[in-house]
Structure formats: C-alpha cells, structure tokens
Amino acid sequence: xxxxxxxxxxxxxxxxxxxxxxxxxxxxxxxxxxxxxxxxxxxxxxxxxxxxxxxxxxxxxxxxxxxxxxxxxxxxxxxxxxxxxxxxxxxxxxxxxxxxxxxxxxxxxxxxxxxxxxxxxxxxxxxxxxxxxxxxxxxxxxxxxxxxxxxxxxxxxxxxxxxxxxxxxxxxxxxxxxxxxxxxxxxxxxxxxxxxxxxx
Numbered sequence: 001x002x003x004x005x006x007x008x009x010x011x012x013x014x015x016x017x018x019x020x021x022x023x024x025x026x027x028x029x030x031x032x033x034x035x036x037x038x039x040x041x042x043x044x045x046x047x048x049x050x051x052x053x054x055x056x057x058x059x060x061x062x063x064x065x066x067x068x069x070x071x072x073x074x075x076x077x078x079x080x081x082x083x084x085x086x087x088x089x090x091x092x093x094x095x096x097x098x099x100x101x102x103x104x105x106x107x108x109x110x111x112x113x114x115x116x117x118x119x120x121x122x123x124x125x126x127x128x129x130x131x132x133x134x135x136x137x138x139x140x141x142x143x144x145x146x147x148x149x150x151x152x153x154x155x156x157x158x159x160x161x162x163x164x165x166x167x168x169x170x171x172x173x174x175x176x177x178x179x180x181x182x183x184x185x186x187x188x189x190x191x192x193x194x195x196x197x198x199x200x
Contacts, residue, residue, distance in 0.1 A: 001032045001039075009098070010048040010065035016072045025076065039077035041196070043142055043183065044069070044085045047107050049098035058103065059110040066114045067124050070136040082192065084142035085111045089179065090149050090159035094168030108146055115139050143186035145179060157182075 003024055005012075012020050025036060048065050051058040066085070073080055091104030099107070118125040118139050125136045145157075152158035161168070163175030171179060187197045 001028060001034060003028055010046045010062065010069060013046060013072065014065050014068035016075055021072065021076060036077050037079050040079050041082045041193075042073060042077070042080060042084070042137075044073075044083050045088070045142070047088055047099055047104075051103050051106075055102070055106050055109070056113075059106050059113070062107060062110040063113055063117075066110065067117075067122075067136075070114075070125065070139070074134065074136050080137045082140060083137045084140050084186075084193075085115065086142035086144060087111050087146050089145045089163075089171070089175070090147055091169070092149055093159075093161045093164050099169065105146055105148075108144065111141075115141065140192060143182045145182055 005020055008020055046069055048062040087108030088099055088104040091099040092101040126132055127134055127136055127138045147153045147157040147159055150158050165172045187193045
C-alpha cells in the first residue's frame with residue numbers, strides 16, 4: 001500500500017493523534033481492503049524539511065522525528081515486524097528547496113544513527129520483549145538512493161537534473177522510475193525480503 005501523503009514531512013507524522021495517521025487508518029487502508037493488523041513490513045523515507053545548523057546538530061530533529069514515527073508505527077500496526085529505512089536522493093538541483101545539499105546526504109547519516117541506536121539498545125527503539133517494553137519494530141536498511149549528482153557512484157547510479165521536476169526537488173517520471181527500480185530491485189534481492197516479497 002502506498003501511504004505517502006503529498007506535502008507532508010516528518011513533523012507531520014510524529015504525533016500519534018495527527019491527521020496523517022487518521023488519513024492512513026480511515027481512508028488508505030480501507031481503500032485497499034486492508035486492516036492495520038495486516039501490516040507486517042514497511043518502507044520509510046521521511047525527511048525533516050529545512051534543517052537548521054551544521055552536522056550533526058542539524059540532524060538531531062530528524063533523528064528525534066524518526067524515533068517518534070517508528071513508535072507511532074508500532075502503535076498503529078501491532079503486527080508490524082520490519083521497517084526498512086532509507087535516505088534521500090540527491091538534493092543539489094533546487095535553487096531553493098527543502099532538502100538541499102548537504103542536508104539530503106546528511107539525512108542518510110541520521111538514518112544510520114537511528115538504526116545504530118536500536119542496535120546499541122536504546123530503550124525508545126527496543127524491539128525485543130526480553131529487553132523490556134517493545135517500542136518499535138526491527139529496523140533495517142532499505143535501498144540507498146543518494147548519489148552525488150552526475151558524479152555518481154561505483155555502481156553507476158547518477159542523478160541528472162532531467163530526473164527532477166522544475167522545482168529541482170521532486171522526481172519527474174524518469175526520476176520516479178529510477179527510484180521505483182531501486183526499490184523493486186532491493187525487495188527482489190535482499191535476503192530479508194525475498195522469503196515473503198517473492199511469494200506468489
């Protein structure tokens with residue numbers, strides 16, 4: 001189920017009583033003939049727009065938002081087992097946008113810190129009932145989508161200005177296809193997804 005809501009960023013999802021969660025439970029799930037109890041895995045890419053300061057201080061709000069969102073997901077979807085988190089694509093083409101560089105790159109570091117927090121036993125992200133109250137599902141890396149524009153990565157991924165709409169922030173058709181391809185390839189190949197994603 002696609003649960004994206006246009007125009008929202010991470011602060012819109014941090015409160016369990018926000019309208020975003022009501023939209024998911026009252027409209028998105030019923031439209032797909034699903035219930036909250038059927039949600040067992042999720043993909044999360046939820047940045048905090050317009051961060052302030054210099055790294056790492058500029059990512060603290062982002063990390064706090066992600067922790068709150070993951071706790072909300074655990075509350076709304078009681079059978080949620082896995083959440084795959086990923087960073088942003090390249091953000092250097094917008095003259096003025098909400099996720100410029102290096103913020104778009106640093107978002108990946110914020111994701112890394114949140115995953116590390118769970119590994120290192122942060123009670124706010126505990127997923128093991130043997131260690132106390134369960135607060136969040138198991139966190140895993142999703143596909144890493146950032147590349148340094150046309151400089152690209154060793155695997156050949158690049159981001160061209162033609163991949164973006166006129167605002168230099170949102171993907172156009174080619175960019176969406178590129179991101180969809182990265183996501184689909186990940187779910188078809190990762191050892192934690194193939195047992196269930198490739199089932200008939």
